[in-house]
Amino acid sequence: MRVSRQVERRTLLKAAGASLASLGVAAAGCGGGSGSSSGGAVTIRYAWWGADDRAKRINETIDLFEKKHPKIKVKTDFQPYEDFWKKFNTQAAGGNPPDVIQNAVTFLRKYGGRNVLMDLKPQVQSGELSTEGFRSGLEKFAEIDGKLLGLPVASNSMAYIIDEKVYEKAGVTPEFGWTWDDWLAGMERIRSRTGVAGETGPHSIMYYYDLVLRQKGKAFFTEDGLGFSKSDLETEWAEAVKRIKSGLYTDPKKVEQIKPKSATAAGLSAGEFTWDNFTVRYDSEGKSSYGIAPIPTTDGSKTGQYLGSLMLSGTARTKHPKEVATFINFMVHDPEVGRIMGYDRGVLATTKQFEAFEPTDKVSKQISEYEKQIAEKGVLETITPHPAGADVIEAAFLRVATEVSLDKASPGEAVEKFFSEAETAFTANS
Structure with a gap:
């Protein structure tokens, strides 16, 4: 999920500050977004940061998603962390952000306050997106000012x-x-x-x-x-x-x-x-x-x-909120996705995925056991957004x-x- 505490912090460090002020009202509301591919299939764009190994795993999960949802096509884009946020800033400022992004708590209020991120609560209320079955209250991790701005894919502490x-x-x-x-x-x-x-x-x-x-x-x-x-x-x-x-x-x-x-x-x-x-x-x-x-x-x-997390967020300008919700729901709940991703981004956030992946290496077992222990000890609190x-x-x-x-x-x-x-x-x- 991350490379090192110093490198990752530095990356978290530089990324989204400089150009964000240009977003303002240009990023709000509905408008641009993804088009549809031939044959009536809807195409959504999904962007994340990471290295080649994560890209390989995510592409495998997308292949699985498209097989189960043949009318939704997913166009992908991944970058190193700093490059990801620079590109996203430019896209958001221009009114053409991806439909779904990998996100982190550091950026929720920043982008949520400028209406760049989609409120997922309507999709939860319509039944297109489930907040059931998350470990240790993680489903509330991205609730900001009454809005649900993302759902966790994994946890760490x-x-x-x-x-x-x-x-x-x-x-x-x-x-x-x-x-x-x-x-x-x-x-x-x-x-x-x-x-x-x-x-x-x-x-x-x-x-x-x-x-x-x-x-x-x-x-x-x-x-x-x-x-x-x-x-x-x-x-x-x-x-x-x-x-x-x-x-x-x-x-x-x-x-x-x-x-x-x-x-x-x-x-x-x-x-x-x-x-x-x-x-x-x-x-x-x-x-x-x-x-x-x-x-x-x-x-x-x-x-x-507390448990921190990477998450998936939709963007407010998407033309396909239903398909975005379907995609996010699949990625956070499907057991096979959990087996494919393993602990690449942290310990899997939902019970179904957590139970589907059985770590065999020493390190993954240590991480899993540690998070079980701190949950059982009752020390976990709620993070302040x-x-x-x-x-x-x-x-x-x-x-x-x-x-x-x-x-x-x-x-x-x-x-x-x-x-x-x-x-x-x-x-x-x-």
Whole structure:
């Protein structure tokens, strides 16, 4: 589903901000859209981002769809992540977006607020689209301001990926309910017993900081702004600088040098926060054994976690809302689609697809078991939909935090810069 926490964040980082302001009312309402092919068959356009392997799987699912729905043809387009959003911005601004797109929570309010995305609720009410059978409340993931702007195809959650051999050598055993104090003590023990930094350095990851805030009753975002203060963030970044200097966090210069490879896979750290479905990259990049550890907590119980998801969204300008609904419904519910896609985009979102796919490899089994565990533990909460401009703000967070890591700005200077850029982003997208 994603390549790496740094590369994927950077991609999430740059993409849809610059040209979106041009969308405005030009993207609203009904109008252009897909035409019909010969023989009376309707043609819809479906666009997504990803690599060749995902394209191969998706094309296989489309072949299956067209066999079962011969009067609906699907024209496909896929791009690398950043190129996808640049192209989509251009298409939407010109009034000719694809009928269906792969989407992410960062962009829901941005495009939903400009009426680029289709409200799927009428299709649910007409019976053309089902919101039944989703795992852990995922059917509500894309509900924004009373509209249903997408349906999830898969889920993931933040996790802590560890080098199991390093943890075993240091005698540290993460367990559900361990606290941040336990985590810090574990890093210190790892550093002293193995010489490996305990952590890559999570302070540039927006979703890690969101967990920290949610455990304290706050969140990174509210519905229309930031959910924390300057002093909150300065405290976080000042502590990160101390841990870098003490060797508990990996030398940031080394982290930059090995990108896009993960620091944990490279043996530079014992663990790092990332999405659980990224686990697949560690076995392919590294030479150790890697596992998914629970998120540390403030009080021993509240982790602040939620299920994130990629989703399928229709666009408001489509001439074929019924066919769009039929396509999305098939892609999120059909068991054979689940067997074909596997965990390419995360753990399958609907029960039918989840049960249809039986993972055989170690990594997929780990991911599946982890999501079962956090659901059973009852720690999952509801994500706050990101406000418009969230993608630009996430980019700023990563960039400014990296400047702190590399000693190019003090924590106080960096916080002022970040809040200023966030205010600009909110203003530009209001």
